[in-house]
Amino acid sequence: DSGVTQTPKHLITATGQRVTLRCSPRSGDLSVYWYQQSLDQGLQFLIQYYNGEERAKGNILERFSAQQFPDLHSELNLSSLELGDSALYFCASSVSGTGDYGYTFGSGTRLTVV
Amino acid sequence: DAKTTQPNSMESNEEEPVHLPCNHSTISGTDYIHWYRQLPSQGPEYVIHGLTSNVNNRMASLAIAEDRKSSTLILHRATLRDAAVYYCILFNTGGFKTIFGAGTRLFVKA
Numbered sequence: 001d002s003g004v005t006q007t008p009k010h011l012i013t014a015t016g017q018r019v020t021l022r023c024s025p026r027s028g029d030l031s032v033y034w035y036q037q038s039l040d041q042g043l044q045f046l047i048q049y050y051n052g053e054e055r056a057k058g059n060i061l062e063r064f065s066a067q068q069f070p071d072l073h074s075e076l077n078l079s080s081l082e083l084g085d086s087a088l089y090f091c092a093s094s095v096s097g098t099g100d101y102g103y104t105f106g107s108g109t110r111l112t113v114v
Numbered sequence: 115d116a117k118t119t120q121p122n123s124m125e126s127n128e129e130e131p132v133h134l135p136c137n138h139s140t141i142s143g144t145d146y147i148h149w150y151r152q153l154p155s156q157g158p159e160y161v162i163h164g165l166t167s168n169v170n171n172r173m174a175s176l177a178i179a180e181d182r183k184s185s186t187l188i189l190h191r192a193t194l195r196d197a198a199v200y201y202c203i204l205f206n207t208g209g210f211k212t213i214f215g216a217g218t219r220l221f222v223k224a
Contacts, residue, residue: 002157035214043158043201043214090157099146099205100165105157 003027006091006106014114018079021109023091025072029104031055031097032074034066037108038087049074050097081113118202118215125221126192134187134218136202141182146205149176149187151198152217158201161187197222 003026013019025032034046036059045058049068060066063081068074078085088110092103119137126132138147146165150158162169162176164185169176175188189196199217 002159004157042216045214092158099148099163102148102160102163103150103158104160105150107157 002104002106004091004093004104004106006089006109008109009107010110010112012112012114013081015081015083017081017113018077019081019111021076021078021089021091021111023074023076023093023106025074025091025093026104029093029095030072031094032068032072033092033094033103034060034074034076035090035092036087037090038084043090046076048097055097078111083113086111086113118204120200120202120215120218122216123219123221125223126189128194128222128224129191132189132192132196132220132222134189134200134202134220135184136186136215137184138202138204139183141204142206147176147178147182147185148203148205149174150201150203151196152201153198161200163205192220192222194222194224196220 005024007022031050033048036044046060047066048056052068063079066076088108090105090108092105094103095101148163149161151161152158162171162174164176177186199219201214201217203214
């Protein structure tokens, strides 16, 4: 157990639907990151939050959104799902979010869009 | 954004040292160099990170070139459990983005 909790572990849904992925960071970590890993594209950075505020955006689609709540857990919302959104979604957390500490990754949510 | 370049795969014998290279010629002065590894169906696992000086921890050593344009992850004695994909990434402190390269798949032979 890495200390970063992601739920659900698996999710199967139909095209056009909306889902929410949840991440609880390791205790004491203020920064949360979301990544997408698909077979043909490796790990892609989506978005980062620090202490409730959005800090950086990567290749995140407009259909996707995220937020970090006062208790520091984060949710990634994916809407109007397409087949190509099927992937592993990882959440990671770190203390500062400035690279001077390592990240801790969760075990991921496997999303399958049918 | 700065990018990293790693060999697609490497092979090692068990109990021998392994040197995994990474080129990051466009690194900027404040970018941290991080290494992670990923086993099948698992999330990436932190290995080591550094800024300018060489670093050691219980898992590995990180050797950073003087000009910071390359680095090498050193596993001192490879075991079968070290077989994984190793990612060298730069933490861009300016934009707070993280850039993952394609990684090096390490095969360890018994």
